[in-house]
Amino acid sequence: MTKKIIERYGALVILAALLFNPPIMSIFNSTDLILGVPMLFLYLFVAWALIIGLNAYLAKKLSAEQFSGSEREADSDADG
Amino acid sequence: MLSAWFVILASFGYIGLLFAIAYYGDKRADAGRGIINNPYIYSLSIAVYATSWTFYGSVGRAAADGLIFITIYLGPTLMFVAWWFLLQKILRICKTNGITSIADFIASRYGKSTAIGSLVTLIAVVGITPYISLQLKALSTSLTVLLEYPEIVMPSAEIGLPVVSVTAFIVAMAMAVFAILFGTRHLDPSEHHEGVVAAIAFESIVKLIAFVAVGLFVTFGLYDGFGDLFMKAAAKPELQKLFAISPSSDYAQWVTLTILSMAAILCLPRQFHITIVENVGTDHLSKAVWMFPLYLLLINIFVLPIAVGGLLQFPAGNVDPDTFVLTLPMSTKNEGLALLAYIGGLSAATGMAIISAIALSTMICNEVLMPALLRMDSLRLNERGDLTTLVLNLRRFSSVFVMLLSYGYFVFIGESYTLVTIGLLSFAAAAQFAPAIIGGIFWKGATAHGAFVGLGLGFIVWIYTLLLPSFALSGWMPQSFIAEGPFGIELLKPYEFLGLTGMDNISHSLFWSMVVNIGSYIWVSVYTEQSAIERIQAALFVDAEKFSGTTGRSNLWQGSAAVDDLRDLLYRFVGSYRTEQAFKDHARIRGLDLDVLMAVDAEFVAVAERLLAGAIGSASARVLVASVVKGDIVSLDEVLQILDETSEVIEYSHRLEQKSNELEIASDNLRKANEQLQELDRLKDDFLSTISHELRTPLTSIRSFGEILFDKPEIDLSQRKQFLSVIISESERLTRLINQILDLAKMEAGSMDWEMSEVDAREAIEEALVAMSSLMADKSIALDLKLPDNLPHVFADRDRLIQVIVNLLSNAVKFCGGPEPVVRIAAEIDGDTVLVRVADNGPGVPDGVEDIIFEKFQQVGNPLTSKPRGTGLGLPISRQIVEHFGGKIWFEKADGGADFRFTLPFTRNFQIAE
Structure with a gap:
């Protein structure tokens, strides 16, 4: 299970690197205002918050297994 | 309120507060009740990353280039997302090996080499000094601006007010004193400074509150929220362009800065110190990996709003955007907020200076001074008494040295450069450590020679392409050095080395220094050999997982x-x-x-x-x-053997654990199998006892009537006939029983001969009815038959199918009762099966036994009191047959009477089961 979460981490790192860099980022590189704020500004902060949220979720799972030592408990937790 | 004496007093009051917090933190730690042992304080202390460069410089950068400033914070976010692959491993290595600084880490990896430790320290000191002086510059600028209140005047190129330079100097020295008091209280093998960490965490809170307060003031005080602010800015083309970044030049810079800041969060000595060395619980990291990025996100939300707000408020361009955080509250006479902003900037600056001083002084003392002194035989240091004081004094001296150096840099060169440029200069220097660190923990073959040459050449390129030009820009060297190259050699121009153009200065320097650094690191490594201790250390670092938790490896x-x-x-x-x-x-x-x-x-x-x-x-x-x-x-061989043995033992115990798990599972299975066997054994006993009982009953009657006939020849004919008919019917019962037992045994053993073919279900039912008709007529039972004409064929053994229907029918005949006994038979299509129902209006099946009536010898009713009305094998046999045909049989509760149903799949869907 730990291995699985680490693999998910790998996927998250790739996602974050994609979101924070051109060319994905450049899609939103416009001076238009969306909801009253610049589009790129809005995009970057939303993407940023998303990545932080996913990181928090995975880190919690991972540390539950790494540091509590009760791997089975965390297992069922992860599936449930 | 903002008179000079009050501002100065507030500054020193704030610094006094820091001392008090650190003192309190140390006291608590000494009492064994440390306040920093939680992930929140840890995360806040990592936020020492946000210096006055963040506090003032980000706004300045945003005012010039728009959102590109954010890369400096996205990089660390990326690195903290990837924490499991890097930070976690580094932390583990450091805890296992007692690492005290980034120089110690690199030196330790490459064979505890003094040369590498010294080189790393040199790079760190040369690279970070401008960064610390940047904090002093920010402090002096903000103080100068604030002291001009209510006017808004930008400081001139020279340091203007004497009170400012004096204050900057006193603050620098206060930081040195702070580092000495709380960073070198005693020589602590774990290198934890609880008081310092507590103070840094407090500073992180202050700067966040101050910055967000200014942001809220600009966005919601000066303007009517984000929409209003951005709408007004969008009306001006020169401001509107800040909303996006220019694709032509800035994408490359975007990527460069992201990579650079990723390296920085790992390689800056103060970040390494606070994240790795000061870490008091490895599990704290797993919380900090999202809380620290969250802190960065929060402190960055208002950077762009403050920048465009400032540009809107000061359209004349006479106010330096680096000071907007301060000048915006000042321009609206918001004195309290201006002071808060200034204190926020002060906290950002002092936090960085303190940790840098501690980290650098530890490195200077441990990696350079101590090894050198210890090697000087003439000093006979080894024979002297208590050396704790010597070590601590060296560190104290180093702290003062670092702060003085920074102050000197600030006085002589700092004024000509904007905040961002100096910060990036230091980032690029710190990034030189990245190859040696990352390579060191993943590549066992990297050698000390490779690391030394890589670091050294990378550093030289950095000096040439960034540091020297910055000197030239400051007037220390002729400007022609940049414009024409040294001695007029165009190819050697520091910003366009070897004619490489089209890159900004930082990208250009990072590219060349990394090419040289990584290139020589790899090439020299593959052409040189490791010494014994290097190989050991390489194994310890790269295979950290194997050795963690063990000490003295x-x-x-x-x-x-x-x-x-x-x-x-x-x-x-x-x-x-x-x-x-x-x-x-x-x-x-x-x-x-x-x-x-x-x-x-x-x-x-x-x-x-x-x-x-x-x-x-x-x-x-x-x-x-x-x-x-x-x-x-x-010798090398012996050590490697020890290491091998260690890993072998670990491996072996791993395998042992696995084996014991397997054994446990196997014995579990065995136990289950044993239980099953015992259950089967019990069933067999039950079966035998039931069967012998069932066989004995008819045999007993046959034998007793036979004996009567034998013993009493005088019995009259009619009685004799009656007795004989009993004998015959009991014999028939016996035969039937034995046949059924044999059938069942055959079916269960799978040795039954099935003659499977396409069978017309309707015909089979009718045939069974014919067989039963006379019996039904005897008992005057009515028949309710519902057979559709177009029943599809089923794949079955015809005789066995009839046997099933006869079984069910005879049950129904046996049990139906009442004044008007009736048996209902119906067949219909249900999905892809034919559903046959046989129901009666008898007493039905009592509750709770529906499941067991299909078991062998289970008869409804008390076997001791009532005479059995069947063999108890009809339903089990029927079930065996129906299941062999791929259908199922079950009992359904009906109002008054029993209702048995079974299904048979159509021919086209039927597959031979065995």
Whole structure:
């Protein structure tokens, strides 16, 4: 299970690197205002918050297994 | 309110508060109730990353280039997302090996090399000094601007007010004093400074509150929310362009800065110190990996709003955007907020300066001064008494040295450069460590030569392409150095080295320094050999997972040392208390008696070395331990063997664990199988006893009537006939029973001969009815038959199918009752099966036995009181047959009476089951 979460981490790192860099980022590189704020500004902060949220979720799972030592408990937790 | 004396007083009041917090933190730690042992304080302390560069400089950058400033914070976010692959491993290595600084880490990895430790320290000092001076510059600028209140005047190129430069100097020295007081209180092998960390966490809160307060003020005080602010800015083309970044030049810079800041969060000495060295619980990291990025997100939300707000408020361009955080509240006479902004900037600056001073002074002392002094035989340092004071004084001296150096840089050069440029200069210097660190923890083959040459050449390129040009820009060197190249050689122009153009200065420098750094690191590594100790250290670092949790693994001492020698050595550096504690702990684990122990073995020496390394760095510790250990360092082969054995033992115990798990599972299975066998055994006994009972009943009657006939020949004919008919019917019952038992046994054993073919279900039902018709007529039972004409064919054994229907029918006939007995038979199509129902209006099946009526010999009713009305095998046999045909049979509760149903799949869907 730990291995699985680490693999998910790998996927998250790739996602974050994609979101924070051109060319994905450049899609939103416009001076238009969306909801009253610049589009790129809005995009970057939303993407940023998303990545932080996913990181928090995975880190919690991972540390539950790494540091509590009760791997089975965390297992069922992860599936449930 | 904002008079000069009040602002100065507030500044020193704030710094006094820091001292108080640090003092309190240390007191609590001494009392064993540390306040920093939680992930929140840890995360806040990592936010020392946000310096005055963030506080003032980000706004300045945003005002010039728009959102590109954010890359400096996205990089660390990325690195913290990838924490499991890098930070976690580094943290683990450092905890296992007692690493005290980034220089110690790199030196330790490459064979505890003093040369590499010194080089890293040199790069760090040269690279970070401008960064610290940047904090002093920010402080002096903000103070100058604030002191001009209510006017808004930009400081001139020279340092204007004497009170400002004096204040900057006093603050610099206060930081040095702070670092000395709380960073060098005692020589702590774990290198934890609880008071400092508490103060830094407090500073992080202050700067966040101050910045967000200014942001809210600009966005919602000066303007009517984000929409209003951005709408007004969008009306001006020169402001609107800040909303996006220019694709032509800035994408490359975007990527460069992201990579650079990723390297920085790992490689800046102060970040390494606060994240790795000051970490008091490895599990804190897993919380900090999202809380620290969240902090960065929060402090960055208002950067762009403040920047465009400032540009809108000061359209004339006479106010430096670097000061917007301060000048915006000032321009609206918001004195309290201006002071808060200034204090926020002060907290950002002091936090960075304190941790940098501590980290750098530790490096200077442990990696450069101590090894050098220890090697100077003329000093006879090894023979002197308590050296703790010497080490601490060296660190204190180093702290002052670092702050003085920074102040000097600030005075002589700092004024000509904007905040961002100096910060990036330092980032690029710190990034030089990245190849040696990342390569060092993943590539065992990297050698000390490779690391040394890579670091050295990368550093030289950095000096040439960034530091020297910055000197030239400041007037220390001729400007022609940049414009025409040294001695007019165009190819060597520092910003366009070898004619490489089209890149900004930072990208250009990063590219060349990394090409040289990584290139020589790899090439030299693959062409040089590792020494014994390098190979050991490489294994310890790269395979950290294997060795974590074990101490003293770098067991490279052979022979022994006298306990007293070792004890004396440790006393001098870590004090008697810690030494005795460590000795006792180790002796207890090993079961040794310290009182009678004269000489200690290699493992004991390794423990001592580790303790020493925590206090003065691994390079120094090695030199010292070598002086008291008798015998040589073990040979490479022996050490590798030890390492191999260790990993083999670990591997072996792993396998053992696996094996025992497998065994457990196997024995579990065996137990289950055994239980099953016992159950089967019980069933067999039940079966035999039931069957013998069932067989005996008819046999008994046959035998008794036979005996009567035999004994009494005088019985009259009619009675004789009656007796004989009983004998015949009981014989028939017996035959039927035996046939059924045989059938069932055959079916269960799978040796039944099935004659499977396409069968017309309707015909089979009718045939069964014919067989039963006379019996039904005898009992005057009505028949309710519902058979559709177009029943599809089923795949079955015709005779067996009839047997099933007859079984069910005879049950129904047996049990139906009442004044108007009736049996209902119906067949219909249900999905892809034919559903046959046989129901009666008898007493039905009592509750609770629906499941067992299909078991063998289970008859409804009490077998002791009522005469059995069947063999108890009809339903089990029917079930066997129907299931063999691929259908199922079950009982359904009906109002008054029993309702048996079974299904048979159509021919086209039917597949031969066996």
